[in-house]
Amino acid sequence: MLDVLIIGGGPAGLAAALYAGRAQLKGLLLEKLSPGGQVLVTDFVENYPGFPDGVTGFELVDKMAQQAKKFGVEIKNGEVSEIKKEGHGFVVILSNGERIETKTVIVATGATHRNLGVKGERELTGKGVSYCATCDGPFFRDQEVAVVGGGDSAIQEAIFLTKFAKKIYVIHRRDELRAVKILQERAFSNPKIEFIWDSVVEEILGENQVEGVRIRHVKTGALSDLSVQGVFIFIGIEPNTSLVKGLIKLDDRNFIKTDEWMRTSLKGIYAAGDCRSKPLLQIVTAVAEGATAAFAVQHDLE
Ligand SMILES: Cc1cc2nc3c(=O)[nH]c(=O)nc-3n(C[C@H](O)[C@H](O)[C@H](O)COP(=O)(O)OP(=O)(O)OC[C@H]3O[C@@H](n4cnc5c(N)ncnc54)[C@H](O)[C@@H]3O)c2cc1C
Incomplete structure (x- = not known):
């Protein structure tokens, strides 16, 4: 049984993996696409501390992924389709039917900006x-x-x-x-x-x-x-939280409610990043919350 399963490989999930790995928790991160999340579609990031000349979105998340892997949390491709409470832990079910047992779950599934759906939008994203x-x-x-x-x-x-x-x-x-x-x-x-x-x-x-x-x-x-x-x-942003609807408390816009330790309403489930109810949806807040969630897991398991 895992100590922690992290769902989503954006900045929040990758920071959670880094902190979980350094705390020597037995962890796994599942990402349905490529690690990086929304930052992969971000051309250039100018407001992440430590890069005075800015950094490309790709380079930033590539470095985050390398750093997370270094401390032992495995990063695998997989889409979580269901989380079930079982005994003192959880069973996480993947879209391919695979079942994984874990003591805790960090939900870092991010959010999706609503698109206009018009010609030129996708082609010119990041180009104006x-x-x-x-x-x-x-x-x-x-x-x-x-x-x-x-x-x-x-x-x-x-x-x-x-x-x-x-x-x-x-x-x-x-x-x-x-x-x-x-x-x-x-x-x-x-x-x-x-x-x-x-x-x-x-x-x-x-x-x-x-x-x-x-x-x-x-x-x-x-x-x-x-x-x-x-x-x-700016025609709306949708949190990717359908997975946990009915399992944990969401706000009126379907973002996950947590306390300052990133604990959700169900013991053993934590949330971090853009899927969480909060005022500022940015990389710097996502990584801080990922780190806090992993720290809370370590603290609560101890
Ligand atoms: C165009 C654009 C430009 C931006 N520019 C900046 C910037 O310059 N500076 C800044 O600070 N912020 C910027 N942001 C915002 C920033 O990218 C987000 O705040 C940040 O990526 C949130 O990180 P996250 O880990 O919470 O979520 P995300 O980055 O959304 O990552 C979530 C990940 O979870 C995965 N996932 C979702 N559901 C599942 C599932 N069921 N199973 C497995 N995996 C799943 C997704 O595939 C995704 O990779 C920008 C956003 C956009 C769209």
Whole structure:
């Protein structure tokens, strides 16, 4: 029986593996794709401490994976499809039917940004299309960008982008915002922000870099092209928590609730990273939580 099974090989899972390995716990990390998580699709990371000149997403997570492996936690490819409480531990079932027994589980399954699903979006992700203003905003200094969405995060991020971009067009499919009033007031009074109402993005334009967006007015059907160098999409983020729904407590947006030790509502299950209910979804917070979860496992098993 394992001491700890870590589900997900993003920054949170890899940091948990590093700390579990150094604590000499018998551990296994399962990742359904390649270790790295969302950072694998992040072109360049400028805000992870220790890299004053920035680092490519690939290099950062490759180093994290190497470091985690060094201390003995095995990293294997596998998709967890079910977790069952059994006796004093858990049985984890993989999509290929394999069953693994473990005393504890760290859920580090991350989150998935909702996509627009339009032509050009996938091709230009990391080339002007972004889902994270905190991460990518500084690359758009003195440029013109579009923000898609009308909720709190879209408006908050549009305001944040005014620090860098010279003009921000907020494209929203309705004629009013869902964001809280205080954010609306701040956005409306900011001269750098212009609203394009009742409109949806039909296509993101550009060959190797974003050059603009094609917009459709939802009431008239009229199409128009807007020249921008960046497109920030904030139409929601979904935690990858369907696996644990009904097993542990989630918040009203389906993110996992934990205490400060990363313990969930069910003894023996911990959560770390973007799947957890928290204010800041970043690499630096994910690794801190992975480390804390592994430390809590060590503490609780002792
Ligand atoms: C385009 C983009 C740019 C970003 N730029 C930055 C940046 O510059 N700086 C920054 O700090 N943050 C950035 N972020 C945010 C950062 O990537 C995340 O906060 C961080 O990756 C969260 O780590 P995580 O380990 O919690 O989750 P994730 O990175 O989402 O990793 C979760 C992993 O779990 C795996 N998984 C899910 N379900 C299962 C299952 N059932 N079985 C097995 N494996 C499973 C997934 O395949 C995935 O690899 C960016 C995000 C995006 C999308």
